[in-house]
Amino acid sequence: MTSLPAGAASAGSQLASADLPEAPGKALVVRVCGKCHGIGTFVRTRMSAQQWQAEVDDMVARGAVATAAEIRAIVDYLAANLRYGML
Numbered sequence: 001m002t003s004l005p006a007g008a009a010s011a012g013s014q015l016a017s018a019d020l021p022e023a024p025g026k027a028l029v030v031r032v033c034g035k036c037h038g039i040g041t042f043v044r045t046r047m048s049a050q051q052w053q054a055e056v057d058d059m060v061a062r063g064a065v066a067t068a069a070e071i072r073a074i075v076d077y078l079a080a081n082l083r084y085g086m087l
C-alpha cells in the first residue's frame with residue numbers, strides 16, 4: 001500500500017513543495033483536485049490515510065467530481081505520497 005515505483009523514492013527533500021511526487025494517480029489528482037484551488041492548496045499537506053479519506057470526502061461534499069474508483073485511487077495516492085515523514 002505504500003509501494004512506490006522504482007526511482008520515485010530517492011529524490012526525497014527535493015519534492016518539498018512545488019509539485020506532487022511522480023506516482024500512479026498523480027494525473028488524476030491534478031485533474032480532480034486541481035480544479036477549484038490548484039494543487040498548491042495541499043501539495044505541502046501531510047496527513048494519515050484516514051485524514052486524507054476525510055479530506056477527500058469533504059471535497060466531494062464541496063463539489064469535487066470523480067467516480068468511486070477515482071476517489072479510491074486519489075485517496076491511495078495522497079495517503080502513499082503525502083503522508084507524515086514525506087517532505
Ligand code: HEC
Nearest residue numbers: 032033035036037041042045055056059062063064065074
Ligand atoms: C469543487 C471545488 C473543489 C474541488 C474539486 C476540490 N476542492 Fe479542496 N477545497 C475547496 C474549497 C472551497 C476549499 C476551502 C477554501 C480554499 O482553501 O480555497 C478547499 C480546501 C482544501 C484543503 C485545505 C483544508 C480544508 O479542508 O479547507 C485541502 C487539503 C484540499 N482542499 C484538498 C483537496 C483535494 C485532495 C481534492 C481532490 C479530491 C480537492 N481538494 C478538490 C474546493 C474544492
